[in-house]
Amino acid sequence: MTMSKKIRWDKHVAAIWRAKKGKFRPVEALDPIELSNLLGIERQKNLFCQNLQSFIAGQPTNHVLLWGARGTGKSSLMKAALNHFHDQGLRVIELEKEDIADLPEISDQIRDQPWRFVIYCDDLSFDEGDSSYRYLKVLMEGSIELPARNILMVATSNRRHLVAEHHQDNLDTQTANGEIHFGDRLQEKLSLADRFGMSLSFYAPDQVLYLEMVEALFKDVNIEHTPTELEQLHLEAVRFATARGSRSGRIAKQFFQDYLVRNPIQS
Numbered sequence: 001m002t003m004s005k006k007i008r009w010d011k012h013v014a015a016i017w018r019a020k021k022g023k024f025r026p027v028e029a030l031d032p033i034e035l036s037n038l039l040g041i042e043r044q045k046n047l048f049c050q051n052l053q054s055f056i057a058g059q060p061t062n063h064v065l066l067w068g069a070r071g072t073g074k075s076s077l078m079k080a081a082l083n084h085f086h087d088q089g090l091r092v093i094e095l096e097k098e099d100i101a102d103l104p105e106i107s108d109q110i111r112d113q114p115w116r117f118v119i120y121c122d123d124l125s126f127d128e129g130d131s132s133y134r135y136l137k138v139l140m141e142g143s144i145e146l147p148a149r150n151i152l153m154v155a156t157s158n159r160r161h162l163v164a165e166h167h168q169d170n171l172d173t174q175t176a177n178g179e180i181h182f183g184d185r186l187q188e189k190l191s192l193a194d195r196f197g198m199s200l201s202f203y204a205p206d207q208v209l210y211l212e213m214v215e216a217l218f219k220d221v222n223i224e225h226t227p228t229e230l231e232q233l234h235l236e237a238v239r240f241a242t243a244r245g246s247r248s249g250r251i252a253k254q255f256f257q258d259y260l261v262r263n264p265i266q267s
Contacts, residue, residue, distance in 0.1 A: 009115050013086035017106060019099040024109075027094075035080045039216060039249070040209045041073050044200045051198055052081055055152050056088050056116050062197025063140050063153040067160050071250030072202035074156040075122050082118075091115045097124050103135040111148035124155040125162055133162070140195045155196070204247055211237060213252040221260075233259075 007015050007024040015024035035045055048064065055061040066074040082092045093106065103119070110117050119139070126133050140153055155162075205213065214237045215230070223229060240255040241247045 009091055009113060013090070014082060014092045014094070016094045017096075017099060017102060019096070019102050022102075022105065024093065030083065031079045032083065033076055033080045035077075035084055037216070038073050038076055038080060039213050040205050041077065041202065044073075044202065045077065047198065047200060048077055049081060049084070052085055052090065052118075052152075055118075056085060056090055058149070061152060063195065064155070064198045064200065065162070065196035066154070066156045066200050066202065067158065068202030069204045069246070069248065070158060071246070071248030072204060073249050074202055076249065078118070078120055078122075078154055078156070089114075089116050090118065092118045092120050095119055095121050097121055100132045100135050103139045107139060107148055107151060111150065113150065116150050116152070118152045118154050121153075121155045124157045125159050137195060153196070160199075160201075205249075207238065207247065210241060210247040210252060213249055214255060217252060217256040218259075 005026050007026050012026040012028075014027040014030060016027060017023075018025050035049070038045060044066070048066075051061055051064060066077065068074065078092070082090060093110070095102070095106070100121070106119065136153065139147060139151065141147060211234050214233065218233065223233075236259070237252070237255050240258065241251050244251055244254075
């Protein structure tokens, strides 16, 4: 049986929180993706990186919610930013949504460390009646104790407000003297997303951008990049996306991998 490694933040730039053991598992093999690999999200990249630079410098910073269509680069942006900024003291802890209740324990373990920590939760959302999101509120805004200045929360979600919304929530909303007054349930749901001072939206790319993503993946592959070859490549890429019912960076990468499986070539 192999011994689990103890986290060393001077050596490890990322870790995964293992709730059952109450400890961090160091990440030994990072995804090598770079910011330059992410196409079609220049605005999101710039704003996200500006916020991280401010965080690393100890300046005012907002917690970040990356929300929108699946496969559009939300998770990849976090991975690429870690690769770009870890030399400046950035560290990332990945946390499963089911382990949100461990946020106080995680915070206690890292708040006095000299590093700048992003606690990253992918695909975050809450169902009706799930009150575990209160731990997020404490982390971001504090309680009797001020929130740690070296911790930044970054979450991705397909939901803009993180919590499931229902028709009844809107029925409870009223208008008085021209002002909208949300019902108590909707007000509570909106208040969670409001705690993320930066909310960046991601949308599925149009076909032109999707094909640019495909071409970028094939840039260093040993194929003939003639107009005829590219036209055939585009045709296959469009068919691949159509069969899956969407276009995204993830679909472009899946097409790339599928193409190499069917056409083994040297890169």
